Amino acid sequence: MWAYWVSVPSHWREIPARYRLEGGICKNCGHTMLPKEDVCPSCGSRDVVTKQLPRRGKVVNYSVVWNAPRGYEYYTPYVVALVRLEDGTMLLSQLTDIDPSQVTEGMDVEMVLRKVRVSGESGIIAYAYKFRPLIKSD
Numbered sequence: 001m002w003a004y005w006v007s008v009p010s011h012w013r014e015i016p017a018r019y020r021l022e023g024g025i026c027k028n029c030g031h032t033m034l035p036k037e038d039v040c041p042s043c044g045s046r047d048v049v050t051k052q053l054p055r056r057g058k059v060v061n062y063s064v065v066w067n068a069p070r071g072y073e074y075y076t077p078y079v080v081a082l083v084r085l086e087d088g089t090m091l092l093s094q095l096t097d098i099d100p101s102q103v104t105e106g107m108d109v110e111m112v113l114r115k116v117r118v119s120g121e122s123g124i125i126a127y128a129y130k131f132r133p134l135i136k137s138d
């Protein structure tokens with residue numbers, strides 16, 4: 001069951017990034033990141049502050065997963081996509097609420113919160129962001 005184990009403290013530390021897309025921006029070079037890191041991976045500056053990332057973006061590229069890692073078999077087949085948020089931040093995310101055959105590069109997506117897994121004996125139900133096709137109101 002080790003693969004499912006998530007300590008309670010690390011679970012709480014990850015909440016801002018996983019629940020709210022709270023990332024970071026480097027005040028030196030403008031690089032944005034998720035999760036926020038202490039040191040900018042782009043320029044090495046430590047001048048990184050918290051930034052609320054936009055919840056909408058576009059699929060840049062994607063891959064359909066047929067052989068899932070343990071704990072994720074339930075979702076197969078599912079799509080993992082490289083998403084470019086409206087501010088340019090790139091992140092990897094599972095897509096949800098869509099048949100894998102319907103996914104296209106460039107499609108508009110928005111963040112939603114979804115259950116990811118239940119962690120072993122602690123019983124923590126992990127939620128995290130996923131992206132779904134943008135529901136347009138026109």
Ligand SMILES: [Zn+2]
Nearest residue numbers: 026029040043
């Ligand atoms: Zn930087």
